[in-house]
Amino acid sequence: xxxxxxxxxxxxxxxxxxxxxxxxxxxxxxxxxxxxxxxxxxxxxxxxxxxxxxxxxxxxxxxxxxxxxxxxxxxxxxxxxxxxxxxxxxxxxxxxxxxxxxxxxxxxxxxxxxxxxxxxxxxxxxxxxxxxxxxxxxxxxxxxxxxxxxxxxxxxxxxxxxxxxxxxxxxxxxxxxxxxxxxxxxxxxxxxxxxxxxxxxxxxxxxxxxxxxxxxxxxxxxxxxxxxxxxxxxxxxxxxxxxxxxxxxxxxxxxxxxxxxxxxxxxxxxxxxxxxxxxxxxxxxxxxxxxxxxxxxxxxxxxxxxxxxxxxxxxxxxxxxxxxxxxxxxxxxxxxxxxxxxxxxxxxxxxxxxxxxxxxxxxxxxxxxxxxxxxxxxxxxxxxxxxxxxxxxxxxxxxxxxxxxxxxxxxxxxxxxxxxxxxxxxxxxx
Ligand code: ADP
Ligand code: SR1
Ligand code: MG
Numbered sequence: 381x382x383x384x385x386x387x388x389x390x391x392x393x394x395x396x397x398x399x400x401x402x403x404x405x406x407x408x409x410x411x412x413x414x415x416x417x418x419x420x421x422x423x424x425x426x427x428x429x430x431x432x433x434x435x436x437x438x439x440x441x442x443x444x445x446x447x448x449x450x451x452x453x454x455x456x457x458x459x460x461x462x463x464x465x466x467x468x469x470x471x472x473x474x475x476x477x478x479x480x481x482x483x484x485x486x487x488x489x490x491x492x493x494x495x496x497x498x499x500x501x502x503x504x505x506x507x508x509x510x511x512x513x514x515x516x517x518x519x520x521x522x523x524x525x526x527x528x529x530x531x532x533x534x535x536x537x538x539x540x541x542x543x544x545x546x547x548x549x550x551x552x553x554x555x556x557x558x559x560x561x562x563x564x565x566x567x568x569x570x571x572x573x574x575x576x577x578x579x580x581x582x583x584x585x586x587x588x589x590x591x592x593x594x595x596x597x598x599x600x601x602x603x604x605x606x607x608x609x610x611x612x613x614x615x616x617x618x619x620x621x622x623x624x625x626x627x628x629x630x631x632x633x634x635x636x637x638x639x640x641x642x643x644x645x646x647x648x649x650x651x652x653x654x655x656x657x658x659x660x661x662x663x664x665x666x667x668x669x670x671x672x673x674x675x676x677x678x679x680x681x682x683x684x685x686x687x688x689x690x691x692x693x694x695x696x697x698x699x700x701x702x703x704x705x706x707x708x709x710x711x712x713x714x715x716x717x718x719x720x721x722x723x724x725x726x727x728x729x730x731x732x733x734x735x736x737x738x739x740x741x742x743x744x745x746x747x748x749x750x751x752x753x754x755x756x757x758x759x760x761x762x763x764x765x766x767x768x769x770x771x772x773x774x775x776x777x778x779x780x781x782x783x784x785x786x787x788x789x790x791x792x793x794x795x796x797x798x799x800x801x802x803x804x805x806x807x808x809x810x
Pocket of ligand 2: 462570575758
């Protein structure tokens with residue numbers, strides 16, 4: 381099927397080189413001359429073993445192995461892989477992914493795969509192969525543990541949020557980065573429609589389990605909910621505050637038992653600080669809510685408790701790290717020391733207000749993400765892999781209701797304990 385779409389149908393002239401999708405058969409001859417790849421893989425290019433391992437919605441991902449090592453070659457396609465050529469998508473998403481990866485590496489060293497090479501014309505990034513790592517979503521479905529997961533994710537989100545913003549960056553750099561990433565409008569537009577808007581009406585590519593029809597009708601008739609979802613979208617489009625990963629779900633994190641890396645920031649844009657936090661919380665909650673379908677009754681409670689601990693660690697690491705950076709790296713144009721510390725005036729009041737705003741936004745974005753993963757085009761395996769249709773319907777319904785509650789009540793959910801209480805309103809057992 382895939383090889384059909386790869387047949388030279390998309391040969392696009394862009395600048396000096398001709399864009400052409402890579403194939404497993406042609407990759408070695410096309411990239412064999414790349415010094416950086418030869419060094420990393422060793423041996424001669426015609427002995428490289430190439431496998432297309434992409435399981436994402438958008439791009440080609442090749443694992444290339446040589447005698448000495450391995451590397452990942454990721455290439456954008458001029459359309460959405462999940463849908464096909466009826467939905468074109470610009471190749472420049474690879475450019476934004478590359479720019480986001482190098483900034484994330486600088487702002488939180490060790491958090492992302494190292495970029496080895498970037499070819500803008502071919503929309504191709506060559507990067508470090510995360511050997512032995514698995515996608516976090518599969519880890520959570522399988523019931524495995526990752527040490528330090530919540531803490532590391534919380535630090536990543538805080539560091540990238542803080543260090544990409546006017547709290548930290550020199551004003552010229554922040555403005556030129558904002559300009560650069562706001563050009564990623566095609567991918568932002570997917571988020572704007574598919575994530576924020578489509579759950580709340582009968583959009584063309586939507587699909588959902590008929591077992592949740594009743595809940596879906598209620599959601600779509602709830603004017604307050606739709607208004608709040610649009611208020612959150614307004615924040616997403618109009619609050620260009622920091623460089624976001626933009627698609628930070630459990631499928632964008634790869635782990636071993638002791639290592640945690642974030643991948644796939646092609647949706648990077650400038651947006652509100654609570655967005656990545658809310659997306660990640662939503663995906664952890666969906667892992668939690670779907671557990672009764674994946675665990676036996678002996679392991680269910682302890683594994684769900686572990687996920688709750690991960691969520692608590694994440695929120696507390698985010699807040700701690702953000703506070704540390706507020707005190708130690710606040711060198712941007714916002715909340716300058718000249719107004720606070722230099723006058724022996726405490727800056728913890730504006731810090732708390734900022735953290736409160738981020739938390740409230742995050743809860744809202746969290747609810748939206750919980751809705752779109754059940755109702756629009758791109759569902760997630762946490763629910764999609766549940767074979768028992770009745771149980772799946774019950775869990776999806778619970779997920780939808782919790783999402784609505786988070787969106788509507790976000791201003792009164794004070795802290796992580798109140799948040800965790802809200803996600804446990806309806807218990808469904810396996
Ligand atoms: P897409 O943008 O299409 O969603 P991803 O960047 O999510 O593609 O990559 C698809 C899959 O390829 C991931 O789920 C993962 O299994 C694998 N992958 C991506 N990057 C790496 C990497 N650096 N090391 C190992 N595997 C990777
Ligand atoms: C049509 S793209 C659907 C989803 O896949 C990506 O991974 C993003 O999550 C996007 O919303
Ligand atoms: Mg992707």
